[in-house]
Amino acid sequence: MATGPSPEIFWFLPTSGDTRYLGQSDFGREPTNAYLREIAVTAERLGYDGLLIPTGASCQDPWVTASSLIPLTSRIKLLVALRTSIMGPTACARQAATLDQALGGRLLLNVVPGGDATELAADGVFLNHDERYDAADEFLTVWRRILETGEPFSFSGRHLKVESARNYFPPVQRPYPPLYFGGSSPAAHALAAKHVDAYLTWGEPLPAVAEKIADVRARAARHGRTVRFGVRLHVIARETEAAAWAAADRLISHLTDADIAAAQANYAKMDSEGQARMAALHGGRRDRLVIAPNLWAGVGLVRGGAGTALVGAPEQIAERLREYQGLGVDTFVLSGYPHLEESIRFAELVFPLLGKGAVTRQGAQTGGAFDVRAVRQVSAS
Secondary structure, X not given: OOOOOXXXXXXXXXXXXXXXXXXXXXXXXXOOHHHHHHHHHHHHHHOOXXXXXXXXXXXXXXXXXXXXXXXXXXXXXXXXXXXOOOOOHHHHHHHHHHHHHHOOOOEEEEEEOOOOHHHHHHOOOOOOHHHHHHHHHHXXXXXXXXXXXXXXXXXEOOOOEEEEEOOOOOOOXXXXXOEEEOOOOHHHHHHHHHHOOEEEEEOOOHHHHHHHHHHHHHHHHHOOOOOEEEEEEEEXXXXXXXXXXXXXXXXXXXXXXXXXXXXXXXXXXXXXXHHHHHHHHHXXXXXXXXXXXXXXXXXXXXXXXXXXXXXXXXXXXXXXXXXXXXXXXXXXXXXXXXXXXXXXXHHHHHHHHHOOXXXXXXXXXXXXXXXXXXXXXXXXX
């Protein structure tokens, strides 16, 4: 039974590919646009509130991917990565306004200054950690101003200079599509407090998340602002707890110790504080993966970024999400392997416990033959 307000639930588009197993296996799925569109249409039909479209050298372009979904979706929001290190603020403002118009006001933007120096160097960016956040501050100052006013705006900073920059065609959402952002360093928290509408943290134990939220909230208050909060997590929900933990074990069953060591060595080279926090949760060890009730760090053994998953029966998953809500979180950005099947499973098992619309008809019986009336999709409430 749901208690409290229903949170926003977003799903994830695996634009770098999908799989049933982490590591080497024969079950990899290419991130074709047809497959990504299938996930998006399914997520909208199931009642998810949004889709995160990520970024990275190994990902399909998030803006083109989002554009491909315009004629196929009508309700679900698209959270599209905005790369402040490799995009220009004026051109990006025009892109955002145009895409928001095409989506009828469903665009959200995920600010990504970048955390992998090697990847950034390949794109021609040679800024250190704090310099990237300084540049992102200037980028968002220009980006926000020209969308807010539509009037010419000149700016001269350390990283950016524009003269009489202007956006002529405003987005549907005013003053601009909402900005989401995640980062764990003091520089990241300062950027969030000054510029963004929603701060996202990766799935850490409750005390760590509470500390982050308190810091960002206090910093935002000093700017006279308020910020919403969300959590980015993987999920492994099954009808029983035992089945869920068995599925978690299967997910990493193809990993070798060499796979884990190589991945951890690569992440150690990054200057991302968030990535360092993810790695510290498990230390690259298989015997340190359960870090809090139902919170499992196995994904982070070989996956960068969000590396934790909620694992358990539907009631347990819902309880853990409600605990995050108690800290002030109102949005969850979720994913699971493979993403098409897991989007359906999570919606069927957990949505009703969170006050979302039921995906399947309760008490349905098929009598051996499939009855289309017994399994019908309905929108989330």
